[in-house]
Amino acid sequence: MNAPMVYPRLSGAELAARWRELLDQPGLPRMFELDEYGELIEMNPPAKPHQRIVYALQVQIAAKLGGEALPGIGVLTSIGVRIPDVVWQPSWSNDDPSSPAPQICVEVLSPDNTRREISEKTAAYLAAGAREVIIVETSGRIRFFGSEGERSISTFGL
Numbered sequence: 001m002n003a004p005m006v007y008p009r010l011s012g013a014e015l016a017a018r019w020r021e022l023l024d025q026p027g028l029p030r031m032f033e034l035d036e037y038g039e040l041i042e043m044n045p046p047a048k049p050h051q052r053i054v055y056a057l058q059v060q061i062a063a064k065l066g067g068e069a070l071p072g073i074g075v076l077t078s079i080g081v082r083i084p085d086v087v088w089q090p091s092w093s094n095d096d097p098s099s100p101a102p103q104i105c106v107e108v109l110s111p112d113n114t115r116r117e118i119s120e121k122t123a124a125y126l127a128a129g130a131r132e133v134i135i136v137e138t139s140g141r142i143r144f145f146g147s148e149g150e151r152s153i154s155t156f157g158l
Helices: 012-023 048-065 115-127
Strands: 032-034 040-042 068-071 075-077 080-082 086-089 104-108 132-136 142-146 149-151
Touching: 012 032, 012 075, 012 080, 048 068, 048 086, 048 104, 075 115, 080 115, 104 115, 115 132, 115 142
Parallel strands: 104 132
Antiparallel strands: 032 040, 032 080, 068 086, 075 080, 086 104, 132 142, 142 149
């Protein structure tokens, strides 16, 4: 039996508008994402070890590929506006949130990340146009994903 749709998901344009509206609002959490209904998902500030990994990845990706590797950029997806830890593009527009998704989206896992959350984000980044999603697990294992599924190596030579 199908349940009735009480509240529809926001369109991409509506999500982007809601994102831009909230960015400068006082009193909101320092870090947040939006779900597909435009509702805030509060994020815990990352710990220092997590941020060191993020910084090292930014430096390594930019050195290897050129362009810019940036942290904390909003990406418009089918599950809302989500923020990968690191993103890479050869060049950037000023679109906020980024649409289509950057070519590379990286998630550095924290103990509070769930498998479901990371699986959904990976699928959403790829569906939004990312060519590769990189997952850095808390164990240090690095996994690469493309539209065909998990890859044994990065197609970008990372």
